[in-house]
Amino acid sequence: MIFISHKLDEVLQVSNDITVMRQGTTVAETSPGNIDRSGLAELMVGSELPSPAGRTSVIKDAVRLNVENLTVIGVEGRPAVDDASLAIRSGEIVGIAGVEGNGQYELCAALLGLMPSTGTVSVDGADLTKATTRQRHDAGLAYIPFDRHREGLMLNAPLWENTLLGREDEEQFGKGPLVDAASIRAYTVDIIKRFGVLTPNETTPAFALSGGNQQKLIVGRTLTTDPRVLVAAHPTRGIDVGAQAAVWDEIRRARDNGMAVLLVSADLEELLGLSDSIAVMFDGRITATLNPDDITASELGNYMTGVHEEVAS
């Protein structure tokens, strides 16, 4: 049987022989006994593998995102997010851990003004509780969506139009009422270069790109707005280790420059490696706030399934 995956643990568990391919060619042949996880990853990326860890605190005192008593009523009429409060400071990454469907999506959607909610949301002191999605973007709140195909991309449109999405009202991309296509195309070429998006050119439709390259384009278009606060949902879900490292690097770099990050992820390694603190969501509530240095993945799992609970003050 031939088993194709970028999930390294799966590959190491099920295979007798492993062939590593990179950009269409075979770069190595090995077997699970002769290589470990990180060695395999390095072969896949072609260079030493950056890990999510390597945290150096750059947190400043200023609170950038402040959320108080946020409640979102879900489709079944009961709270999907129940009285959640969060404060994220400049240069801080707060991870949200939780089994999917415990209110993470609704939390992000409410922060972005995509779902009605009660409670208050402010960025750098500016109250955004009643603001529209576009006004929140303009206030510096940026979003890497859960599902890039559903919420992030126009798959049949060229990359440069995908870069323009959400930024079409910016003066630099307009010429009076018309779109300044030359300007947005040049801008897209810059993103392609800086974020290492593998694509023939900026007129290629988004569907022709691999998931990792689609994600790099989304991250590029989001981070080049110099957001004050980034809401990143599964920023590296379903992408290969190389793209994953590139996305982590870019998020970390923006964080170093003072961006506050709310990181929602199902990848515990990513959460533990990137976050300065981790809030656990269970059944719509934030049930614990943990220090990633003091906790293992399996302990985190106990919090996520509601075995442990430590209501944050």
Added chain:
Amino acid sequence: MSETATAPPGPLAKILTPSRASGLRTSGTTLASSLIAVIIALGISAVMLFITGKDPVTAFTILTDTAQNTDKLLEMMRRATPLIFSATAVAIGFKMNLFNIGVEGQYLFAALMAAEAGSHISLPGPLHVAAILAVALMSGAAWAGISAYLKVRKNIHEVISTIMLNYIALSFIQWIFNSFFRDDSVEGLNIKTTIIDESGRLPDLVEGRLNSMFVIALAVVAIFWVVVYRSTFGFKLRASGYNATAASTAGISAPKMTVIALLLSGAVAGLVAMQSVLGETHAYGPSATPIQLGFAGITVALLGRNHPVGIVIAALLFGFLDSTSAQLQLADVPNSIVKVMQAIIVLTVVIVNEAAVRRTNIKTAERARAELAAGSGA
């Protein structure tokens, strides 16, 4: 980058440059596949004529003769004019996946309002015509606006509301026409609103054959092209059509776009019967004002793939087939065969184009992979 190097100089450059190469490639494929589809459709029609005991050769001789007759070609353009408006109206909605089936009601309501208003106004020539057109635009938009309100505020799907508003429009028009707007001095069956003064008429391009409304139709299509494909507003419209969830996640307000798109669609729909009101009958009349053009517009928009150039070509094709129907009937080919031919053309174009789009998409993906593989060695 070669396409940037060959970009046209001057102020047009900005408008013409974006993805010109891929754009041309796509339009080329669309045009080629549409032509193939029309040929297939003509083949099926020939078989059908043969089965029903008519002579396909005679029928096609009539078609080719008509294509060489100047008067007939002018008639084709005249018949195409309202179709261009109604197809453009439908296409504006389609661009953001809004299905405006209410063009029929919108244009008939607008025709009555514009004709009635025009008969009361006295202004110098061009202004009088402009005023009538303005009333038509606003009335069409107003009728479509009801559906926009129902969709945004009451969450009623526009397909339902526009269909129902067609019926309401017909009854409503009949009622106000008979109760208030009808010119009682006219006797018999040919009842109309009061005839519009000379100043409120749009001159013919070719006397008795083609009205200058045809030029306005082409202008509207050109504006449609610039607005939809080159403006920031058009980008938001297309983005909402490409992926509504991604558009609203990016902060493009779906309710706002819905309202604007339906109002614009209704406004253009308001112009459908203006060739009749401004250039032919100079009034609204239940039997004088053409009907069914709103539904035909849906077909033409579909055939033209909601693209401005496609819409003009499709409208001309339908105008051409309509203009041959009299000759065909003289040659004992019933009018229904012409309608069936139109339907077959639409079906084959849709099927062939769908196949072509799928093939183009696969090729684009393959080309992207090939170019990457070639580039990764460097």
